[in-house]
Amino acid sequence: MTSLTEKRAPRTQPETRKIRGKVHLREHLMGWLFVGPFGIVFLAFLIAPLAYALYLSLFQKKLIGGTSFVLFDNYVKAFTDPSFLSGAWFVIRFSLVSIPLQIVLALALALILDSVTTLFARFSRLMIFLPYAIPTVIGAVMWGFLYSRGFGPLTDIFGLFGATAPDFLSSDLIFYGLLNVVTWQWAGYYMIILYAALQGVDPTLYEAARMDGAGRWQIATRIKIPLIAPALILILVFSLIGTLQFFNEPQILRYLAAGAIGSDFTPNMYAYQQAFSLANFNYGSAISFALGGLVFICVYAFLFFTRKRRSFL
Amino acid sequence: MIDHTSVRAGARRPQRYLPLQILLGFLVIYFLVPFWWVIVNSSKDAPGLFGGGNTLWFTDQIDYLGNLRQLFTYDGGIYLRWILNSTLYAIAGGVGATVLAVMAGYGFAKYRFAARRFSFAVVLGALMVPATALVIPTFIMFSRLGLTNTVWAVILPSLLNPFGVYLMHVYARDAVPDELLDAARVDGAGEIRTFIQIALPLMRPAVVTVLLLSAVASWNNYFLPLAMLSDNRLFPVTVGLGLWQGIASANNAGTTSLWSLIILGSLVSVIPLIIAFFSLQRHWRGGLSVGGLR
Numbered sequence: 001m002t003s004l005t006e007k008r009a010p011r012t013q014p015e016t017r018k019i020r021g022k023v024h025l026r027e028h029l030m031g032w033l034f035v036g037p038f039g040i041v042f043l044a045f046l047i048a049p050l051a052y053a054l055y056l057s058l059f060q061k062k063l064i065g066g067t068s069f070v071l072f073d074n075y076v077k078a079f080t081d082p083s084f085l086s087g088a089w090f091v092i093r094f095s096l097v098s099i100p101l102q103i104v105l106a107l108a109l110a111l112i113l114d115s116v117t118t119l120f121a122r123f124s125r126l127m128i129f130l131p132y133a134i135p136t137v138i139g140a141v142m143w144g145f146l147y148s149r150g151f152g153p154l155t156d157i158f159g160l161f162g163a164t165a166p167d168f169l170s171s172d173l174i175f176y177g178l179l180n181v182v183t184w185q186w187a188g189y190y191m192i193i194l195y196a197a198l199q200g201v202d203p204t205l206y207e208a209a210r211m212d213g214a215g216r217w218q219i220a221t222r223i224k225i226p227l228i229a230p231a232l233i234l235i236l237v238f239s240l241i242g243t244l245q246f247f248n249e250p251q252i253l254r255y256l257a258a259g260a261i262g263s264d265f266t267p268n269m270y271a272y273q274q275a276f277s278l279a280n281f282n283y284g285s286a287i288s289f290a291l292g293g294l295v296f297i298c299v300y301a302f303l304f305f306t307r308k309r310r311s312f313l
Numbered sequence: 314m315i316d317h318t319s320v321r322a323g324a325r326r327p328q329r330y331l332p333l334q335i336l337l338g339f340l341v342i343y344f345l346v347p348f349w350w351v352i353v354n355s356s357k358d359a360p361g362l363f364g365g366g367n368t369l370w371f372t373d374q375i376d377y378l379g380n381l382r383q384l385f386t387y388d389g390g391i392y393l394r395w396i397l398n399s400t401l402y403a404i405a406g407g408v409g410a411t412v413l414a415v416m417a418g419y420g421f422a423k424y425r426f427a428a429r430r431f432s433f434a435v436v437l438g439a440l441m442v443p444a445t446a447l448v449i450p451t452f453i454m455f456s457r458l459g460l461t462n463t464v465w466a467v468i469l470p471s472l473l474n475p476f477g478v479y480l481m482h483v484y485a486r487d488a489v490p491d492e493l494l495d496a497a498r499v500d501g502a503g504e505i506r507t508f509i510q511i512a513l514p515l516m517r518p519a520v521v522t523v524l525l526l527s528a529v530a531s532w533n534n535y536f537l538p539l540a541m542l543s544d545n546r547l548f549p550v551t552v553g554l555g556l557w558q559g560i561a562s563a564n565n566a567g568t569t570s571l572w573s574l575i576i577l578g579s580l581v582s583v584i585p586l587i588i589a590f591f592s593l594q595r596h597w598r599g600g601l602s603v604g605g606l607r
Contacts, residue, residue, distance in 0.1 A: 027424050030504045034420025035432065038413040038478060045473045046439055049450035056450065109340065112333050124337045126591070128344050133586040135533035137551040138579045141558060142347040145354070145576065153350065153368040184344065237441075245443045248535045252555055255562035268443075268536075275449045276540060288446040295443050 050292075057286035067282075074286035083264035084287055088294060091266050094175070095243040095298075098182050103236060105183065106190035111220050113191070114198040125195065132189040140252035143181045144169075148256060169257035177257075181249050186242075190235045197231035198224060233306055237299055244295045247272070267291040355380060355577035359570050380577050387574055394546055395553035396582065399532055401464065402549055406471030407528030414474050414523050418481020419512055423494065433482070439475040448540050455541065466541035467549070471531045477523040484519035485512065521596035525589065532586060550582045 032039075060070040078084045113125050131139060146152045147168040154165035168177030201224065209219050225232075247268040254261040263277070264270040267287055275284030353371055354362060358380070361372040384392050420426075421433050451470055455461045460469075489512045497507040513520070535551045542548055545556065554575055561571040 028426040031420050031424030031426025031429065033504075034416045034424065034508075035426075038417035039432070041413055041472045042436065042439070042475070045451060045470045046442065046447065046475075049447045049454065050442065052454060053446065053450035056453070109337075112337060116330050116333050116337070118329055118334065120334060121337065124341045126594075127341045129590075130348070130587065131344060133529065133590045134583050135535070135551045135586075137533070137535045137555055138583055139347070141554060141575065141579050142351055144558075146347060146350055151354070151362055151368055151572075156368060184347070188344065241441060241443060245446075251535075252558065255559050258562075271446075271449060272536075272540070275452070281449065281453055284449050288443075288449050292443050292446040295446075296441055299441050 053285040053289050056282050057289050059282050061280070061282055074283055075290060077283070078286050078290050083270055084267060084290070087264055087267040087270050088291075091244050091246050092298075094178070094246065095240060097175075098179050098243060099236065099239045101179070102183050102187045102190060102239060103232065105187045106194055106235070107225070107232070109187070109191040110194035110198055111224060113195055114224070115216070125192075129188040129192050131185050132192075134185070136185060136248040137252055139185045140181055140249040143177070143184070144253050144256045147177055169253065169260060171257075171260035174253075174257055174260040178249055178253070181253075182243070186239065190239070193235055194228055194231055197228040201227050233303075237302065240298055240302060241295055244291065244298060267294075351576055351580045355573070355580050357573065359573055362573055362576075377577075380573060381581075383570070384574050384577050384581065391545065392550075392553070392574075392578055392581075395548050395550040396585075398464075398547060399549040399551070399582070400585070402467050402471065402534070402538075403528045403532040405464075405468045406531035407524055409468070409472045410474040410477060410527040410531075411520065411524040413472060414477030414527070415481050415513075415516065415520055416508075417478045418483075419485045419489075419508060419516070421478070421482045422485035423489065423491070423512070436475050436478055440479065448537055452540050461541050462543050462547065464547060467531075467534070467538050467547075470537060471527070471534065474523070474527050474530075477527060480523055481516065481519055485516055488519070489515050518596055521593060525593060525596075528589070529586060550578070554578050554582065 057074050058069060058071055059067050060073060061067045109128060113121055134142075147154065149155055149165070149167065152165075154168075158165040166173055168174065168180070205223055205227075206219055209223055214222065245268050246266045250261050250265050251269060251272075254263075254265070263273040268291060271284045271287040271291065274280045274287060350369060353369060356375040356377055357372055358374060358376055361374055417436075421429060421436075447470070452461060452466075455466050460466050493511055494507055497511050498504075502510070532549070533551065534549070535555065538547075538549050538552050539555070542552065545553065548556065557571055557575050557578070561575060
């Protein structure tokens with residue numbers, strides 16, 4: 001009732017302005033009310049730790065003399081530390097190989113599943129997605145078993161052909177061993193995102209292209225892929241962020257491949273070792289922060305190079 | 314006209330392409346091999362596991378029940394505790410993160426408040442912050458507050474899900490018409506009531522997606538609990554199995570029975586997630602397309 005009379009009140013200029021002003025203040029308040037709880041969590045568990053990590057990384061703890069402010073010494077140390085550099089080089093190399101592999105596989109699968117509509121195709125879609133539901137740790141444990149010489153099937157399978165099984169846990173092949181685990185784990189997830197994007201494309205576009213004489217291959221490369229480019233960029237960015245932070249899989253396989261994976265295998269493992277095994281939180285924070293910087297630069301560079309193609313943000 | 318109907322009929326008939334299906338078949342085998350290995354080998358006892366028989370097929374002795382009993386009674390039933398811990402972390406972290414993300418996404422999409430654009434840009438920037446880079450400083454902050462080695466150390470940081478906010482923002486912007494909200498307001502519904510009764514049902518696919526993604530992220534989390542917890546009775550199942558694997562690898566000969574526990578433990582720990590994903594399939598698929606498309 002009250003709202004009705006308010007609405008019907010004669011509209012004189014100043015009164016409207018007054019009401020608008022009130023509405024505006026109300027809108028500010030309501031907006032912050034909805035965003036506020038997340039904002040508190042965001043400040044407490046993202047901004048504060050980041051600021052704190054930056055602060056910690058500027059100090060050094062010595063056995064004699066206690067903790068002292070050293071400005072960027074930890075970063076100078078990190079960028080001349082062979083452990084950090086080799087780890088960083090490994091994750092960059094690993095990203096350059098694993099991300100294109102996963103995305104190409106996911107894209108091919110999504111395109112196949114978008115055009116094949118049998119019951120078996122639907123079943124395959126679920127089965128290929130299944131590894132995403134598996135914790136990365138468990139995935140690494142499972143593959144660790146399959147690789148192991150003791151109870152893995154590789155020895156048997158290669159034995160059938162009279163060949164020696166490759167040891168994916170040796171330092172020569174660990175790169176490929178990890179590559180396989182990561183591809184197995186994530187390709188299905190990326191496939192589902194791309195598949196969902198393909199399903200959102202208006203099918204009349206394909207009809208029109210077919211009328212113009214386009215083949216299946218042309219429809220895929222000229223229509224489907226360009227239309228899902230934003231989804232592709234999105235998953236590329238996420239896989240880049242994830243791969244540069246590589247931790248779970250090598251950490252788990254470390255137990256089985258002690259000789260091939262050291263405690264400084266990736267920057268994140270090195271930071272973990274520094275902070276939690278050696279209680280060197282200052283240097284650990286500096287490595288984390290340097291890794292964060294590396295991620296930021298890589299993502300930014302990637303978005304910069306793809307900006308012409310439409311950005312996802 | 315005739316051409317048009319024939320095209321339609323063609324679209325409705327299942328599209329087969331046999332070569333592609335055969336290719337799919339091979340890929341499905343690849344994706345299922347680890348599951349198959351785990352299913353087969355969790356039926357074996359230690360001699361069967363190390364006896365040198367076929368590793369991809371069952372032995373004569375299929376003893377799931379005996380192995381399950383061993384798994385759930387080993388070390389005073391610690392495995393069940395890990396599963397329950399994981400469940401607690403996944404539900405508390407997942408529901409909490411979803412509630413916060415849904416509210417924030419809706420707020421960003423539907424209210425023009427001060428500093429809105431700036432705050433949203435900051436949230437998007439946060440998508441690029443490596444989550445694990447936050448673990449070390451969060452650990453030190455929590456240890457100052459005496460929160461490490463408690464369940465809060467795992468649950469509280471899991472509440473942060475900037476990607477969920479982004480997804481909800483996009484979805485709320487497109488799926489909830491402003492006119493509908495205005496109509497509800499004119500009818501005298503308060504802002505909170507409008508949100509709960511009008512907007513929330515419209516956002517359901519995205520809500521389920523965010524809930525599932527955050528619950529899975531909490532269930533799968535390894536780095537955070539590994540750093541935060543030292544009492545193994547608080548471990549989630551990921552850290553617990555990692556611990557067992559470390560022990561089993563360290564003294565390979567002495568603890569052969571632990572290997573069969575790890576194998577069965579991995580199998581049991583993935584069942585809840587597989588059930589959740591399959592039963593909620595209809596809901597999350599609609600939500601996933603949102604993040605990629607816009």
